[in-house]
Amino acid sequence: MVVFMRISLINKPEIVFVILALIFGLVFVVINQPLAVSDECPHFYKAFDVSQGHLIPQSQIIQMPMSIVILSAVFTLTEPTNFTKIYSYLQQPLNINETYNVNVSNIAIYPPLPYLASGAVIFLGSLSNSSPLFLMYLGRLINLLIYIVLVYFAIKIIPVHKYVLFLVALMPMTLYQAASLSADSLNLGLCFLTISFFLCLALVKDKISNKDILISLILVFALSFSKQAYAIATLLIFMIPKEKFEKRFNRLISFFIILLPSLITTIYWNHLFKHLYHAPILDGLLTSPEYNIHFILSNPLNLPTILINTLICDFMNCYITQFVGFFRYPYSSLPFSLAVLFCIFLVLVSLLDNFKYKLSFKQKLIPLFIFSMVSFLVFLFEFISYTPIGYTKIVGVQGRYFIPIIPLFLLLFYNTKLSNYLSSRFMSKVLNNKLKANFVSSLYIFVILFLMVSSYIIYYAVK
Helix, strand or coil, X not given: CHHHCCHHHHCXXXXXXXXXXXXXXXXXXXXXXXXXXXCHHHHHHHHHHHHCCCCCCCCCEEEEEHHHHHHXXXXXXXXXXXXXXXXXXXXXXXXXXXXXEEECCCCCCXXXXXXXXXXXXXXXXXXCCCCHHHHHHHHXXXXXXXXXXXXXXXXXXXXXXXXXXXXXXXXXXXXXXXXXXXXXXXXXXXXXXXXXXXXXXXXXXXCCCHHHHHHHHHHHHHHHCCCHHHHHHHHHHHHCCHHHCCCCCHHHHHHHHHXXXXXXXXHHHHHHHHHHCCCCEECCEECCHHHHHHHHHHCCCHHHHHHHHHHHHHHHHHHXXXXXXXXXXXXXXXXXXXXXXXXXXXXXXXHHCCCCCCCCHHHXXXXXXXXXXXXXXXXXXXXXXXXXXXXXXXXXXXXXXXXXXXXXXXXXXXXXXXXXXXXXXXXXXXXXXXXXXXXXXXXXXXXXXXXXXXXXHXXXXXX
16 A cells, blocks of 8 residues: 555555545444444443434433344354344334433433434434435444544644654554444544644644634534543643743633633532443442542552552553553454553654754753653542452443554654654664655555454454
């Protein structure tokens, strides 16, 4: 594929991203077992409910067409993708009048934003009584296309680490989620675009205008209504030098203008619908958010111990492979060694990414702080809402939760001096600048191609 790309195209990572994301994303849309992506079944229920105009959740029990409920029972996680069965169920009509009550308590409280696009195409498809399976594929497709558009602009405007974002956005795990009905699809695209926009304001823009503040407000508001914890990215505004604002205190004022609408709205939303959430029962063990909150408040020093124990147990065994490539069915993942090598490669690309913009140590600390805070909130939320009473390890955290914020962590390795030194010391001896740029770009594309092809081989080999 790289051979047939024009040299000028290779050096436009946003264009190459669109091409590769369309190819591999569409493959994921088709080959993934229906409703096999993590929690995709309740997300499908939620998207269909939104398609019927139910934007405000009323209950944890919602009415679904019987044909959709049957679909979720027919395609289980214990069997491989059967294209003969898929073709058969593509012929089944929706029959919207025959309904059945289903429980969506684990996502009932979710705002409607992540489901508006999939809900819209599901509504259009239901007008012609299309099959539930066809509606599912429509939802997956529109989510993938929106993700591609958001990330295209994110890569285009980000002033540093273009190829870092390129690689993260094309990871098997990232595309696997993007090409699904999960709320993660929109969250990934919005998070990447928000990070890119704030970095653009910090490093490229000479002056911050009211339009920039308005765009930031819209992005953060949308981000908070896709996954609330990631709205902490608003703190990226403190990477912007004070001199770029008209007055000294305008940066702080702008921060509150951007954050407060999202903060107030999400707090009110959670308060309004908190009764819809019901704690799960895992392996017969009860989960109690009230008890876990009381445990934290009465034993605050125990939480760090539990967190450290969780990282020791799961970081190497689970989080790394779940971060790079883990497939719900057939519960397969990329080899641990390949996942580790790719993570090392990401760090190396972060070190070698060479742009004219400089980041001070203070500017690097801000994204690192945001990454740490979001990570902590992820662990805290899973401990409170998902970990059974008495557990000494946090249950429910998955490596994919850190994909939206990993570009923030990798900014820590951005170093123009080291990049220039290594580039002049090694690369320039054998390649001129133009060939060097083409070589590096081609290497990144090759790594992604290798990773994606390996994912598909493993996906089918396990079957």
